Amino acid sequence: MTQTLPPAFLAAVKDLLGPKGWSEDPEKRDAASTPWRGTYKGETPLIVRPASTAEAAALVKLCAQHGVAMTPQGGNTGLIDGGTPHGEVCVSMTRMNALREVDPFNNSMTIEAGATLVTAQQAAEDASRLFPLSLGSEGTATIGGLISTNAGGVAVLRYGMMRDLILGLEVVLPSGEVWDGLSGLRKNNTGYDLKHLFAGAEGTLGLITAATLKLFPQVESASAWVICSTTDDVVKLLALVRGRVGDSVTSFEIIPGNAVDMVVADIPTARDPMPSNAPWRVLMDISQTDGAYARSLLEGALEAAMEEGLIQDAVIAESETQAKAFWHIRETIPLSKRAYxxxxxxxxxxxxxxxxxxxxxxxxxxxxxxxxxxxxxxxxxxxxxxxxxxxxxxxxxxxxxxxxxxxxxxxxxxxxxxYGGSISAEHGVGRLKRDELARLRPPAATDAMRAIKRALDPQGIMNPGRVVTV
Incomplete structure (x- = not known):
């Protein structure tokens, strides 16, 4: 149910943010309340768009003073109903998209929460560095949303989750105070590591406004499309490849044969790289600063795997275009499932x-x-x-x-x-998995999370109803 906004709050917000910083337009509110897949529907009485940390802090302070709940939103590409407002004010971070600093000698960048992932990738490339997070929605997904959901992507094997790529954060707390934790330090053993508290919290503990992120040396990749008979062979192949090339393995994706058929049938430009009746494919990347060396490592690993009977066949991409065609198959699977x-x-x-x-x-x-x-x-x-x-x-x-x-x-x-697993690997919890997580998680963990939520957000105004109920 959409909350009724106090007139004094509404007037103060409009005065604070100016005409570019808010919207009551029904079409824009409807768009902000509809996630990209359209699988569920929310609602919001107001969209607000702060343009600076100072405006964001003043906005949150107004919400606290008037008891107004808010839902932070980046690119609205989430999959677990975490950033879609359900009656709350929608805090769009898209105006806070500045690249504040790139420090190539410290291998770090500081960038605002509303910047897209592709903006961060390009900024790193312009400085002859790499920001390694990569996923299908990188042209739309924002840095703040990726941190809030602790996004993963295809390079986690080598570089880790989004949480592992953060050096520091700037966060507006539910009181409206600003925690300036932006830092390029890799060693800082001074008590609680607050940045990891906000990473994965899905906006329930504060409003992320900027981040200092890790950068890495640029690499060149060799890509292979591999045919396997069983999932057991796939797991053994991973162990063999990592044993031979270590952390040079950047990506290692499993793809079923029926998914390849599905994509080829759905996308006119898609081609099966190596038609086979075998049930499984593996798409792997090996990366090094020297592309020729990466290819030689990949060739050696595949030869060893063939000798051990772990693969039926394989093809190594001969060009960047061919490698992109391999990845196009993998990245198109989620959309092509519509055929079912x-x-x-x-x-x-x-x-x-x-x-x-x-x-x-x-x-x-x-x-x-x-x-x-x-x-x-x-x-x-x-x-x-x-x-x-x-x-x-x-x-x-x-x-x-x-x-x-x-x-x-x-x-x-x-x-x-x-099987000792997790019901959310990289997309978060949001509203969709909140209740099931509470059922499955140890009570002590849920109690601890509730205690943290109450301590930082006693009014319950920060993205209420997501992750954990209080």
Missing amino acids: GTALNQDIAVPVSRIPAFIEACNAAVRGVLPTADFVIFGHVGDGNLHYSVVEAAGADAPLLKAKEAAVTRVIFDTVMA
Whole structure:
């Protein structure tokens, strides 16, 4: 339900932000309340767009004074209903998009929360450095949103999650005070590491306004498309490759054969790099500062894997264009699932060693609830993160997935936990997974999170109803 805004609050906000800093336009409010997939619908009485940290702090202070709840929003590319307002004021960070500093000798940059990921990537490249986070929505997703959800992407295996790429943060606390924690330090052992508290908090503890991020040397990649018979072979292949080339493995993605067929059927320009009846593909990147050396490492690893019988066949990209074509297949899978009409998508993680057993057990458990179920299972197998999608079998006479969605979800989550996993690997918790997480998480963990929320946000105005209920 949309909250009614006090007239004094509304007048003060309009005066503070000026005509460019707020909107009550119904079309704009509707757009801000509709996530990109359109799978659910929110609402907001007002969009506010601070242009500086000072404006953001004054805005939050007004919200605290008047008891007005707010939902921070970046590019609105989330998947777990974390940044879509449901009656709250929508705090769009898109005007706070400045690149404040790039320090190539410290391998760091300071950038505002509303800047897109591609802006950060380009700024690093302009300084002959690399900002390694990479994901499909990088042209729209913003730095603040990526930090708030602790985003992952395809390079986690080598560089870690978004949390691992943060050196410091600037955050407006729920009181309106500003914590200036921007720092280029890699060693700072002075008590609680607050930046990690806000990373992954989904805007429930404060409003991130800027970040100091790690940069790395630029690298050149060699990419391979590999055919495998079983998920057990895929896991053993990962171990073999890492054993030979170590952290040069940047990405290691698992792709089912049915997903390749689905993309090729859906996208006229897509081509299967190596047609095969085998059920699994692996897309891997090996990166070094010297591209020729990266390719030689990849060739040696694939030769060893072939000798051990872990792969049926493989092709190494001969150009950047061919490598991009490999990745186009992988990145198009989420959109091409629309061919099934109905899909239940879960972002989960289990220990890498348990992926084969988990997939077998979870598929069987889901079919116990929904015998017509089919599966599109892909993702970042290098770090145990699977995008586990249950789809209605092609040609099903009586579609049942929608009706059985809750039961199927419960079976998936219970199986994930039985295999020592997590029901959210890189997309966050939001509203969609909040209650299930509370059911599955140890009570002590939930109690600790509630205590932190109450301490920092006693009025409950910062993105209420996400992550944990108070």
